[in-house]
Amino acid sequence: MKIAIISVSDKGRKLAFDIKEKLDTDSTVIRCDLFHKNVKKYFNLAFLEYDAIIAIMASGILIRSVAPLIESKVTDPAIVNIDDNGNFAISTLSGHLGGANKLTQKISDLINATPVITTSTDVNKKLGIDVLAKDLYLSIDNTNEILFFNKSILQGKEITLSVNPKKNIDYLNDYLRNNTLEINVSTVHSSKVNPDEIHASADGHEMVLKEKKIVVGIGCRRGKECKYILEGLTKSIKDLNIHKSRINLLTSAEIKKDEKGILKLSDYLDIPVEFVDLEKLKLFESPDVQKSEFVKSKFGIYGVCEPSALIMAGFDSKLIYKKTSYDGVTIAIAISK
Structure with missing residues (x-):
C-alpha cells in the first residue's frame, strides 16, 4: 500500500x-x-x-x-x-x-x-463479500452486486460459493474457518467454474470473484538452503495473511535458475517458478523498486526480487510487500491489476 x-x-x-x-x-x-x-x-x-x-x-x-x-x-x-x-x-x-x-x-x-x-457489516460483526474479496486478493466482476450481497449477509441469508473441484482452495477454507463470524455460507464444487474463479450466489443473484495473480520474488545468497528461503517466504505471507495455496508463482532472476534452494522450494510448495531474463530486468523501471548498488556492481541490475515479481505479475502490477531481508534471503510480493 x-x-x-x-x-x-x-x-x-x-x-x-x-x-x-x-x-x-x-x-x-x-x-x-x-x-x-x-x-x-x-x-x-x-x-x-x-x-x-x-x-x-x-x-x-x-x-x-x-x-x-x-x-x-x-x-x-x-x-x-x-x-x-x-x-x-x-x-x-x-x-x-x-x-x-x-x-x-x-x-x-x-x-x-x-x-x-x-460500515454495517463490521459493526454487526458480519463478513462483507467485498471484504472477503479484498482479503483474498480477488477481483469482483460486478461491483454493483456488492450492496445486495452485503444486505443478504446482514439479513442472515445463505451465501453459496462455488469452486472448481480440481482447484486447491485451502486458502479459502482457511479464511472462512477463521473469519466467517456469523455469516451463513456454504461451499460447493462445480466443474463449470474456472479454476481461478469463485462464483458467489445469493437469492438469485450471482457474482464472479477472480484470483489476481500473486507472485513471490526471491533473491538469495548463492547456495542458500531451501529451509531458509521457506522461512523468509513464510514470514512474508504471514504479514499479509496470505495462505501459501494462494500464491500463483515464484520468480527470480535468470542468474538464479540453477539455485537448488529455490528449485527445491518450488517442488516442496508445488508452486511453479520462472526466471526473468537479465535484459528485461535491466530495462525495467519502477519508482517503487529499491535500488541496490551492490547488486548493480555484481550483475548489472539494480534488484532481483522486486522487479522480478512485478514483471511476472504483468503490466500495471503493483508491490504489496516491499523487499525484505531474512538472513541472506530477500522476499518481495507483487499482485496483478
Whole structure:
C-alpha cells in the first residue's frame, strides 16, 4: 500500500512524522510520503498516485476537499481521518475494497488512538463479500452486486460459493474457518467454474470473484538452503495473511535458475517458478523498486526480487510487500491489476 499523509497544522505535522516513522518499518507499506498544507493540491495528487490517504485535520476540511474527487468505491483510495491530537482514527472512505477499515485499525494501534468504523457489516460483526474479496486478493466482476450481497449477509441469508473441484482452495477454507463470524455460507464444487474463479450466489443473484495473480520474488545468497528461503517466504505471507495455496508463482532472476534452494522450494510448495531474463530486468523501471548498488556492481541490475515479481505479475502490477531481508534471503510480493 502506498500512503500519503496530509496535515494542515504544526501539531498535525508532528503527528504525521511520527506515523510515517512507524509505517516505514512495515513491509506491507511500499511508500509513505508526507504533505503539509495546500490540501486541494495534495488531495488531487494523492487521489491519483496513492492507495490510501491519512488526513490529519478537521473532518470538515477533509470532506470539502475530497467531495469533488470521489468517484467509486472500486477506485477511490482509502481515507482515514485523524484529529491533531491523535485521539481518534476514523475510517472515512473506501472502508472495504480500499482497505480504510484495516488501515484505521493499524494506525490506531500505532498511535494508541480510538478506531471509529461505521460500515454495517463490521459493526454487526458480519463478513462483507467485498471484504472477503479484498482479503483474498480477488477481483469482483460486478461491483454493483456488492450492496445486495452485503444486505443478504446482514439479513442472515445463505451465501453459496462455488469452486472448481480440481482447484486447491485451502486458502479459502482457511479464511472462512477463521473469519466467517456469523455469516451463513456454504461451499460447493462445480466443474463449470474456472479454476481461478469463485462464483458467489445469493437469492438469485450471482457474482464472479477472480484470483489476481500473486507472485513471490526471491533473491538469495548463492547456495542458500531451501529451509531458509521457506522461512523468509513464510514470514512474508504471514504479514499479509496470505495462505501459501494462494500464491500463483515464484520468480527470480535468470542468474538464479540453477539455485537448488529455490528449485527445491518450488517442488516442496508445488508452486511453479520462472526466471526473468537479465535484459528485461535491466530495462525495467519502477519508482517503487529499491535500488541496490551492490547488486548493480555484481550483475548489472539494480534488484532481483522486486522487479522480478512485478514483471511476472504483468503490466500495471503493483508491490504489496516491499523487499525484505531474512538472513541472506530477500522476499518481495507483487499482485496483478
